[in-house]
Amino acid sequence: MLRVVNTVILIYLLAPIIVVVATAFGTSPYPVFPPVGLTLKWFDRFLSNPDLVRSTELSAALSFVSTLCATTIGTLAALALVRHRFRAKVVISALLLSPILFPTIVLGLALLVAFTRIGLAQTFAGLVAAHTVLITPFVIRLVMASLADLDGSIEEAARNLGSGRLRTFFLITLPIIRPGLLAGALFGFIISFDELVVTLFLAGPGLQTLPIRIFSSIEYSSDPTISAISSCLIATWIIFGVPVYMRFLAVQRA
Amino acid sequence: MVASRLLKEAPGTERGPHWLLLAPNLAWLLLFMVGPLSLLAVISFKTYEPGRGILNMWQLGNYAKFLTDPFYLGVLGSTLVTGACVTALTLLFGFPLAYTLAHTRGWRRSALYIGVLMPLLTSAVVRTFGWMILLGNNGFINRTLLQWAWIDHPLRLMYNLSGVVIALTEVLLPFMVLALDAALLNIDPSVVEAARNVGGSRMRVFFSITLPLAVPGIVSGSILVFSLSISAFVTPSLIGGAQVRLMPTVIYQQAMALLDWPFGAAIAFIMLVAIALLLIPALTLVERRSRLA
Numbered sequence: 001m002l003r004v005v006n007t008v009i010l011i012y013l014l015a016p017i018i019v020v021v022a023t024a025f026g027t028s029p030y031p032v033f034p035p036v037g038l039t040l041k042w043f044d045r046f047l048s049n050p051d052l053v054r055s056t057e058l059s060a061a062l063s064f065v066s067t068l069c070a071t072t073i074g075t076l077a078a079l080a081l082v083r084h085r086f087r088a089k090v091v092i093s094a095l096l097l098s099p100i101l102f103p104t105i106v107l108g109l110a111l112l113v114a115f116t117r118i119g120l121a122q123t124f125a126g127l128v129a130a131h132t133v134l135i136t137p138f139v140i141r142l143v144m145a146s147l148a149d150l151d152g153s154i155e156e157a158a159r160n161l162g163s164g165r166l167r168t169f170f171l172i173t174l175p176i177i178r179p180g181l182l183a184g185a186l187f188g189f190i191i192s193f194d195e196l197v198v199t200l201f202l203a204g205p206g207l208q209t210l211p212i213r214i215f216s217s218i219e220y221s222s223d224p225t226i227s228a229i230s231s232c233l234i235a236t237w238i239i240f241g242v243p244v245y246m247r248f249l250a251v252q253r254a
Numbered sequence: 255m256v257a258s259r260l261l262k263e264a265p266g267t268e269r270g271p272h273w274l275l276l277a278p279n280l281a282w283l284l285l286f287m288v289g290p291l292s293l294l295a296v297i298s299f300k301t302y303e304p305g306r307g308i309l310n311m312w313q314l315g316n317y318a319k320f321l322t323d324p325f326y327l328g329v330l331g332s333t334l335v336t337g338a339c340v341t342a343l344t345l346l347f348g349f350p351l352a353y354t355l356a357h358t359r360g361w362r363r364s365a366l367y368i369g370v371l372m373p374l375l376t377s378a379v380v381r382t383f384g385w386m387i388l389l390g391n392n393g394f395i396n397r398t399l400l401q402w403a404w405i406d407h408p409l410r411l412m413y414n415l416s417g418v419v420i421a422l423t424e425v426l427l428p429f430m431v432l433a434l435d436a437a438l439l440n441i442d443p444s445v446v447e448a449a450r451n452v453g454g455s456r457m458r459v460f461f462s463i464t465l466p467l468a469v470p471g472i473v474s475g476s477i478l479v480f481s482l483s484i485s486a487f488v489t490p491s492l493i494g495g496a497q498v499r500l501m502p503t504v505i506y507q508q509a510m511a512l513l514d515w516p517f518g519a520a521i522a523f524i525m526l527v528a529i530a531l532l533l534i535p536a537l538t539l540v541e542r543r544s545r546l547a
Contacts, residue, residue: 002350002353002354003354005350006350006351006354009347009350009351009427010351010366010369012347012424012427013351013369013370013373013424013427013428014369014372014373015384015388015424016373016380016381016382016383016384016385016387016388016421016424017372017373017376017380017381017384018384019384019387019388019394020380020381020383020384020387023387031387032387032394033387033388033393033394034394069282072278073278073279073282074279076275076276076278076279077275077276077278077279077280079272079275080272080273080275080276081276083272084272084275086272092276092280095280095283096276096279096280096283099283099287101478101481102287103481103485103502103522103525103526103529104485104487105485105487105502105505105506105522105525106291106294106485106505106522106523106525106526107287107290107291109294109505109509109515109518109519109522110287110290110291110293110294110519110522111286111290112509112515113290113293113294113297113515113519114289114290114293114294115290117293129282129285129286130286132282132286133282133283133286133287136279136282140279190375194377194378194379196377196378196379196488197487197488200506200510201509201510211377211379214379214380214383215379215488215492218379218382218383218386218492219491219492222386222387226383227383230376230380230383233376233377233380234372234375234376234380237375237376238372238375238376241371241375242368242371242372242375245371245375246364246367246368246371
């Protein structure tokens with residue numbers, strides 16, 4: 001009984017993904033499910049469309065730079081939160097993690113209002129600033145998780161043996177937090193690449209990221225090229241994301 | 255809760271506030287989140303006049319307009335109803351899945367887990383696109399039902415609230431499953447075993463032991479799903495189109511199409527207050543429970 005219920009729920013949960021992937025291979029000029037025929041022409045349409053390729057490159061560059069910023073500031077903050085004792089720690093960690101839960105529609109509007117005044121609206125730098133805000137909490141959480149796995153006595157030992165702060169960080173701390181750091185960076189990259197709401201407020205004509213292209217094209221019409229783009233994204237994220245996610249959960253549960 | 259566990263002092267903890275480590279992140283948030291939100295709060299008390307822009311005059315008109323106009327009250331109402339429906343449905347669908355997930359080991363758990371993670375790693379736009387293919391008048395669901403002669407004419411599943419609820423429930427279901435799974439894994443299996451040993455039936459043990467112990471997960475999952483569903487923009491605007499008006503789509507329309515930032519800002523703050531009003535009692539409940547435990 002429970003098995004039947006769960007099967008139905010899983011089908012519901014996976015239905016849109018299955019549909020999107022299946023329609024990417026169908027021959028009809030609009031996405032129909034179940035697909036008719038078999039073709040790869042929609043993938044070719046995606047890769048031979050210069051606008052779409054440019055958007056993919058823009059999204060990749062934006063996510064890369066944002067991830068770099070987020071990993072830097074997030075790792076430093078995580079170190080302070082786990083390894084140092086100070087007042088207001090609870091308040092500060094709540095503030096630093098708050099962008100995870102904060103409604104993006106409100107943040108998007110706030111950034112539009114503020115960035116228009118200081119000339120950051122419709123700029124690449126403005127998008128990096130916004131995306132970094134959104135993904136830093138994920139870096140903090142994952143780095144904190146890997147820091148908490150090991151207590152600070154190893155670092156203390158290194159310091160006692162005369163190693164300087166920077167040397168201790170690069171030789172001891174960094175290898176310890178590397179898995180958390182890489183996982184945080186990966187999830188940050190994925191979230192930034194897929195981000196749509198805040199980007200809609202801040203993107204200008206020359207800054208059409210891939211999610212914006214998908215959004216504006218499906219708003220008024222339906223085209224299997226979008227299924228092909230989506231399938232590429234789904235495949236990439238699952239190949240990279242699932243193993244890291246599983247490994248992290250295993251670490252936390254052990 | 256994970257954060258509070260992680261914040262516990264570990265050996266080797268250094269004394270003193272290390273503001274140098276925190277400074278870059280705090281400065282970033284101040285510049286690109288706290289500052290802009292404060293400015294948005296200020297803007298929400300100003301007036302916008304088409305052609306003249308934002309007038310430098312303090313007033314409460316934007317809030318009054320939203321909270322007295324029946325049209326906007328309707329928007330507030332349907333937003334809250336959508337949030338409540340989506341939360342209830344994710345609980346209903348999420349519980350059996352999380353229960354099985356928490357009571358399964360080995361490769362079966364991994365397989366089930368991947369099933370829950372795959373949607374989480376796929377963006378909301380892409381999944382909403384999938385729902386548009388399924389729900390349209392000529393979509394898979396309507397064609398199948400017509401073929402089986404269960405219906406005479408296509409059901410309207412797009413451009414109305416029921417379509418939004420169907421798709422949004424699916425989009426947010428993984429969050430609920432993960433929250434419930436974490437809570438169910440925290441239950442000591444020996445408690446359940448003891449109840450079974452003293453003669454409790456499967457049903458009775460579930461309702462008097464497992465379910466009450468899962469309340470923290472139910473509450474935290476519901477808070478998460480509720481606040482995500484009432485502030486969701488992508489799924490309502492694509493599935494609902496121009497016919498369905500929810501707070502996030504109205505904020506976007508006011509700000510981007512009508513350029514009335516002050517009114518959009520006021521709606522945004524009313525939405526934040528609505529979330530906070532529901533968050534605070536729920537969090538107090540969880541806190542009290544965890545203190546008792």
